[in-house]
Amino acid sequence: MRTVTVVGASLSGLHAARELRAQGFDGRLVIVGEEPHRPYDRPPLSKDFLTGRTGEEQLALTDAEETAHLDAEWLLGVRARCLDARGRAVLLGDGRTVSTDGVIIATGAAARRLPGDPLAGVHTLRTLDDARALRADLAAGPRRIVVIGGGFIGAETASSCARLGHTVTVVEAAPLPLLPQLGPRMAAVCAALHRRGGVELIAGTGVAGLRGSGTVTGVRLADGRTLPADVVVVGIGARPRTDWLDGSTLALHDGVLCDDGCVTALPQVVAVGDVARVGGTRAEHWTSATEQPRVAVANLLAGRTRETFRPLPYFWSDQYGTRIQFAGRYRDGDTVQVTEGDFTDGLPGEDGFLARYERDRRTVAVLGVDRPRAFTRARRELQRDLRQQEERGRAEQAVL
Incomplete structure (x- = not known):
């Protein structure tokens, strides 16, 4: 194997590149990233970065010394357009073709959005550019903020906005936030944290749509109420970034289907991170993105599944x-x-x-x-x- 291409330049892609070098791969290493940024840490985006306690330079996951050690070709600001498995190539959106012997799919997930025309003042929070835009809106003065979704991103963003002195309401369709993950008794603790933090929680009702012409002015609830809003943050989950793999013959179902070793049905193609459905489970957590690459790279270099990855699921969240x-x-x-x-x-x-x-x-x-x-x-x-x-x-x- 002379060339390996990592498609995705975020946390899991970076760890895959590190593992390739650590496990002895000394050939050509290409890293493709749709964002123009080098790998950065996402968890602080909804917390310290949003509140201004962490700057962009502190988010960086690599430095000049490691960059030199990886000896990789970084193709940033360009998206992968398709995977030509038969021709052993990754086709890029700018027309270039990267010929390769092995592929590590690490394209992650994208934030889900509400249907309808986009309005100013409506944000998702997944990328550094998302966080920049939201932070700029929050810096314009006191705002009435509606956070749609009481999951991890929604709760952490609501906590940060409340800390900055904004008036915050969280709308959660389920009876309690984080109910599927924690169960009713412990999910009630998360609901209580919102109230203790001075945030209004409206649970058990969905969102019917947004109000506004050009700029958002309110959120219409399924029960007929309308919440006034200057800023809306949509935190309703994420979808795996597999659109560029349509037609590749890879098995796709809420992610790239892999065995317990992160190995796909295509020879010399593995998947890691938020995009990978490993052994029937897709985990959107920091620990999976950092632990899967070791096994995936070992199996890629071996040409077959020699190791498996069955970790104990783990997550953390900082709220209020x-x-x-x-x-x-x-x-x-x-x-x-x-x-x-x-x-x-x-x-x-x-x-x-x-x-x-x-x-x-x-x-x-x-x-x-x-x-x-x-x-x-x-x-x-x-x-x-x-x-x-x-x-x-x-x-x-x-x-x-």
């Missing part, structure tokens, strides 16, 4: 000065017990708390709220138990 950490998988019917710390009136106490989710008398997930040491310990225990269960399963299968 509170750190929320979760590991594992929640299902309806799981019981939740607060095992450490203070949990009173639906809010964490001064020292936070740790909660364990149980199913069939086994711990299947843990939640930490401002309890980082206890959470880290519980997460390690959960990871160890998961490995032991997998080893027992393999041993039983071998006997059969």
Whole structure:
């Protein structure tokens, strides 16, 4: 393999490039990125960058020394147009063709938008340019802000806007924010954090549309109400960036379908990060983007699936000065017990708390709220138990 092309110059693409060099690939390395920026850290965009406590220079994930070490060709500000698997090439939007032996797909995901004509004052928050535009709107003075969606991006953005002194309302279609991830009892904690932070939460109703001519003036709710708004932030999830792969014969379904080793059905093509559906699951989390590339690169260089990637799901979120950490998988019917710390009136106490989710008398997930040491310990225990269960399963299968 003489040339490997990484399509996507964000977190997972950068880690894939690092892994290629770390695992001994010394050939031509090409990194294609649609954005004009070198890789940068996205989590601060909705937090410290939005509030002005972090500058753009602090977001950079690479420096001059590492750039020289990677010895890569950076093709930035140009999107991949299609993948020619038969001809072993990546075709770019500017007409260029990159001939390649191996491809790592790391194109990530794009923010979902509301239907209709775009209006000034309506934002998504996925990229550095998105964050720049929103920060400029927020700097123009006190604003009435409506955040559509109470997920991670929505909640963190609402928290930052409230910190800046704006009047903020969050609209969430589900009965509680983060209900699918945390379950009703712990999702109620997130709802309480909004209220404690001075943000109005309207849950259990959707958005019918936006009002305004050229510039947004309000948000129409499905129940008939209209919320006045100077700025609207749409945080209703993301879609995997697979449009450029249409017609490539790759299997696509809410992402690029891969086996447990990030390997696709096409020879010498692997996928990592938000765009990859690995073993039936697509995870839009920082940890997946940083951990998947090691296995994906090992299998790409080997030409087959030699290693697999089955991590314990993990995410964190910072809202209203509170750190929320979760590991594992929640299902309806799981019981939740607060095992450490203070949990009173639906809010964490001064020292936070740790909660364990149980199913069939086994711990299947843990939640930490401002309890980082206890959470880290519980997460390690959960990871160890998961490995032991997998080893027992393999041993039983071998006997059969």
